[in-house]
Amino acid sequence: MLLCLCLGVYYLTPFLRWDRGPGEPSQAVLLDFEHGRLFAFFIEIWPQEFYFLTGLLILASALLILMNAAYGRIWCGFFCPQTVWTDLFLLVERWIEGDRRERLTKHEAPLTLCRVAEIAAKHAAWMIISLATGGSFIFYFMDAPTLLRELAHSEVSLLVWTWILVFAGTTYAMAGFAREQVCIFMCPWPRLQGAIWDPQALSVNYRDYRGEMRTSVKKAAEIRARGEQAGDCIDCNKCVAVCPIGIDIREGPNFACINCGLCVDACDSVMAKINRPRGLIDYETWLNIERGRAGAPMEKARLLRPKTVGLSTFCLLLAGGMSLVFAMRSTGSLSVEHDRNPRFVILSDGAIRNAYNVKIVNHGGNPRAFSLDVEGIDGARLEILGAPADGKISVLPDNSQTVRVTLTSTSDKNAHLRFLAKDESDRSYVAAENFVAH
Amino acid sequence: MAYVVTDNCIKCKYMDCVEVCPVDCFYVGENMLVIHPDECIDCGVCVPECPAEAIFPDTDPIAEKRWLDLNRKMAEQWPNIMAKGETPVDGDRWNGVANKLAEHYSEKPGEV
Numbered sequence: 001m002l003l004c005l006c007l008g009v010y011y012l013t014p015f016l017r018w019d020r021g022p023g024e025p026s027q028a029v030l031l032d033f034e035h036g037r038l039f040a041f042f043i044e045i046w047p048q049e050f051y052f053l054t055g056l057l058i059l060a061s062a063l064l065i066l067m068n069a070a071y072g073r074i075w076c077g078f079f080c081p082q083t084v085w086t087d088l089f090l091l092v093e094r095w096i097e098g099d100r101r102e103r104l105t106k107h108e109a110p111l112t113l114c115r116v117a118e119i120a121a122k123h124a125a126w127m128i129i130s131l132a133t134g135g136s137f138i139f140y141f142m143d144a145p146t147l148l149r150e151l152a153h154s155e156v157s158l159l160v161w162t163w164i165l166v167f168a169g170t171t172y173a174m175a176g177f178a179r180e181q182v183c184i185f186m187c188p189w190p191r192l193q194g195a196i197w198d199p200q201a202l203s204v205n206y207r208d209y210r211g212e213m214r215t216s217v218k219k220a221a222e223i224r225a226r227g228e229q230a231g232d233c234i235d236c237n238k239c240v241a242v243c244p245i246g247i248d249i250r251e252g253p254n255f256a257c258i259n260c261g262l263c264v265d266a267c268d269s270v271m272a273k274i275n276r277p278r279g280l281i282d283y284e285t286w287l288n289i290e291r292g293r294a295g296a297p298m299e300k301a302r303l304l305r306p307k308t309v310g311l312s313t314f315c316l317l318l319a320g321g322m323s324l325v326f327a328m329r330s331t332g333s334l335s336v337e338h339d340r341n342p343r344f345v346i347l348s349d350g351a352i353r354n355a356y357n358v359k360i361v362n363h364g365g366n367p368r369a370f371s372l373d374v375e376g377i378d379g380a381r382l383e384i385l386g387a388p389a390d391g392k393i394s395v396l397p398d399n400s401q402t403v404r405v406t407l408t409s410t411s412d413k414n415a416h417l418r419f420l421a422k423d424e425s426d427r428s429y430v431a432a433e434n435f436v437a438h
Numbered sequence: 439m440a441y442v443v444t445d446n447c448i449k450c451k452y453m454d455c456v457e458v459c460p461v462d463c464f465y466v467g468e469n470m471l472v473i474h475p476d477e478c479i480d481c482g483v484c485v486p487e488c489p490a491e492a493i494f495p496d497t498d499p500i501a502e503k504r505w506l507d508l509n510r511k512m513a514e515q516w517p518n519i520m521a522k523g524e525t526p527v528d529g530d531r532w533n534g535v536a537n538k539l540a541e542h543y544s545e546k547p548g549e550v
Binding site: 101216217218219234235236237238241270273274 | 458459460461462479481482483485495518520
């Protein structure tokens, strides 16, 4: 279920469309290197705003620690791409070669034509998935439908092919061969786990106070009949057999455990068969394990604790702050600079004229035309030197335009001015300046 | 699914499986063991223990239907065995001999 969801999100996201108007890419999530833009739905991030990405990374780390405080390494067991793709590869392996026992038997058996075909089919399927994965990754950087069409006609550049093959190769190697070694040795998480491990988190734990001493079912019955203690664990090793990391959870909390819960299910199925209560291995807090050892009553795991509340608050504040900065950022700017010298000119008819340098910046991805207005002075005439007949100042995308402007007035009073640049869609920018008459 | 004991156990009867079975579902005949398919929890711990490699999942083609039937039938008649007993002195000689079911199988119960 989750596997399909995660894979679906990854493969389909590049094909989501988002209308940003003409001239702008219509892909919902796109890292546009050519134009130096990062698009994510309504969000558009410019290279100079890299701090947004930093903020997102900090937010992601805080969320991971929060998750860890609540449910342990649940990210690793259910959502991490390494786990998702490894599970997918294992699924393919099981479909083609059968379960682990069958695979081991086949591994020892001599090679037959049928066996060779099976191995070839497995690797071919893996490679196809890897190529699709590598290809999808590139879709995040270029327009997906266009690229897909070009791929179908093999019209893509060597560069694109190189990147697809690089990512396909890493997928093939990580999910097909390295697998849990990535989680144990390559991923930084297990190094952190020692520091952020939380005894109050609901992580996979073995109720050793209930399981030990291990002994087989009927022997346990005999021991109990004698009035002595026998553990519920019958040492069937199912928990070890299903563990994707290959650890024995019964040895205690393990930094490499990814909290996937496969051992919980395996143990529960065995407990059901031998009519013992489930939950010998369970999502349980370490505090409760210690309480169990001491014979103390269990307490429900508390989600609301100073640590989780603090981390949640931090995440909310960070997200809120980022949204605020994002909402308040401008898509352009206007600056007006009064001529230093001469400060004003008296014309032959007695009118007074000031000159200004006006600079309009357009951060958008489309060319925009601005009309310029001035407030704060009555009966004055604004003239843009060298402007087209409609009096609009056009600014190219990602660019700025500087124009000379004169303001002529019959009044001989100084005035505070507000310059107003407004584009076609009524987005306006304001700058303050002065009119000097004496 | 369950695991079943098959042909190569007959007259070898090493009984290493008995020691590791977490549910003690082995039953002993005069010259072989069987698994009670309803008690078996499919853990497979016994499979690598068997020196004669006589234990298979009932889904395996080697463990034909008759082996599942034989295991079930005899498990209901023979005594349960929970600890390894004395192994036949000539067990190794019979390891790998073909078609033991037809020629050497005994329905008599074993001793615990």
